[in-house]
Amino acid sequence: MEETPTKSLNFIEQFIEEDLENGSYSHLHTRFPPEPNGYLHIGHSKSICLNFGLAKKYGGKCNLRFDDTNPSKENVEYVESIKEDIRWLGFEWDNLQHASDYFDQLYEFAVNLIKEGKAYVCELTPEEMAEHRGVPTSPGKESPFRNRSVEENLDLFERMKNGEFPNGSKTLRAKIDMTSPNMHLRDPVIYRIQKSHHYRTGDKWCIYPMYDMAHGTGDSIEGITHSICTLEFEVHRPLYEWLNNSIWPEKKGLPRQIEFARLNLNYTIMSKRKLLELVQEGHVSGWDDPRMPTISALRRRGYTPESIRNFCERVGVAKREHVLDVSLLEFSVREHLNKVSERRMAVLNPLKVVITNYPENQEEELEAINNPEDESAGKRKISFSREIFIERSDFMEDPPKKFFRLGPGREVRLRYAYYITCEETIKNENGEIIELRCTYDPETKGGQAPDGRKVKGTLHWVSASHAVEADVRLYDRLFRDENPAGKEDFKDSLNPDSIKILQRCKLEPSLKSAKAGARFQFERLGYFCVDKDSSEEKLIFNRTVTLRDTWAKIAAKQ
C-alpha cells in the first residue's frame, strides 16, 4: 500500500491554507494587475499561472485588473494584447476591472484622508521633495506645507482636480512619518497633477492617483483576499496596509499582500522599458518578433500554452531571487511538442542526389508515420523519385570518426524509403559539391534490408520534383550575454546572428496548405511553426526550437 505522494505546497499556498483554516478569510480571491504599458512576457506568465491557478485550486476567483493610473504610458493596444495573451495561456478572469473604474471613489477617499488630517497638499518641487525625503540611511525632514489647515488642503485639492494648477506644481501626500526607515512611509505622494488624456476616462481628470493609492484600494474594493505581487513591492507593504487601514478603519478581511520572486531567464531581458526600446529602435520587428520573450512572440514562434504552463509549474514559487536557465523553457516546449506535433520531412540546406539506378520518370508512394508518440495521428504517403534533396550537412567528403551519415562509398537509409550508397560526387568549378550520384538497393524498400545488414545513419529527404519551397527562419538567442541587463548598455549584447532566414528550403508537399500557427516536427531538425505572414504562395516557417542534438555536441568536441 503505497501512499500517494502529496505534492508539497509552496509558501503562498501554505499561507492561504492557514488563512482559510483559521478563518481570516472564508474564501480566496486573487487578481492579476498588469499596467497596460507594454506586452506581457514570460515573466508575467508566472504571475498569471499563480494567480489564476490559485483561484482554480481553491475554488476562488481571480480578477483581471488593468492598473491604468498613468495615462501618459498606457493605451488600448496593450489592453487588448494582454487580454488575448491571458486567454491564449488558458485562463479566464472572473471580473474585468480597471483602476480607472475607481477614480471617483479614490478621490473621495483622498478627501476623507485630508479631513482626518492624514493627507496634505504639498508644493515642494521634485528636487526639494527628494531633498526633504532624505536617504534610506538617515531620516528625512518635514515639508513646510505639512501642517496646512484641513480647509486649505480641501480647497487646494479640489482646485488640483479642477485643473487650476500646472502639471507638477502640487501633489497630495499622505502624512505618515518623515523619519521612518522605510522610505515609502516618508509622506508618500498619493496624487499628482497630470493633464493627459486617459484612454478610458478621457479628459475628465487632471489628477491621477499613484500606484500605492490605487492598488491596495482597488484590491479592497474588489474584495481581493490575497494580493500577490513581486518582491520589489515588499517595502510597499506597510504603506499598502496603512492606506487600507486608514480608508477602512472598521473593515474586516482587508487583503493580505504576499510577495514572491519574479521569474528571470538568462540570455533574456525582461524589463518592459527595454523591450519597448528594442521595438521602437527597430532591433526587432515588433512586440511579437519571435526572438522576444513576450507571450505573443512565444506564440508566434510556436510555443504552446501547455508548455508555458508546465514551465511555470516546474519553476516553482519562492522568495529567493534567481536566474533560470533557458534550457528549462526549451525542455518544456520540446516535451509537449514531441507528444503532439506531426512529423514531416523538410530539407533546409538542400543537396541534390540523383539515384542513378532508379528508372527515370518513375515515382512511387511510400508510407510514413505521422507521429510515433501518437498512433491516432495515422500515416501519410510521401513521394519518392529519382532525384531527391538531402541536407548538405548529412554528407561529408572526409567524414570524421563518429559521423554516421553519407560519405563516399557509404551506405545510409533514406527514411521510410531505401538504402542508398554514394558512388560519386559532382563539383562545380569552385570545387563545391553540387550533386551526389548514388545507387539504391531496390530490396530495401521501406528501409529494411532482407539480408539483415544494418546502416548507422538514417537521413531525411524530399523528392525534388514534388518538393514545395519555403522560407524558414532560424532563431537563436537575442543576446550573447547571460545577463544582458548587467551590461552598461544591454543593446551591446545583441546577437547579430539571432535570426537567419533560409530561402528555397525544400519541403514535403503536404506542408503547402499548412495554416498559420500550425506546428510540425521536421524530422531530425526541430519543431517549426507556420508564421502569421505565411501564405500558400509564400510559405514561411519559424523554428520554435531544435531537437536535442547529440551529434552537435560530439561534433563540437572534435
Place this chain on the structure above:
RNA sequence: UGUCCUGUGGUGUAAUUGGCAACACAUCAGAUUUUGGUUCUGAAAUUCAAGGUUCGAGUCCUUGCAGGACAACCA
C-alpha cells in the same frame, strides 16, 4: 555605515515542520532506436560560516558573512 528580504548540487524547487537531504533541468556514461529525436538505466554533484541546544539540526538559538530591495509627481 538604516530598515526589510533571501542564502540547499551547475540551475531551479522540495524535505511529512527536529529523524537516512529529494525531484526536475543541465552535464557525463551506457542500452534501445528506420529521427544522433523519444524511451530506459546509471554516474557525478547540495544545506553560506562558526559556535550552541539536542540522542539527533537544512530546520531551533547566537554571532558573523554574502546577495538583493528601498532614496520616480513610474508601476
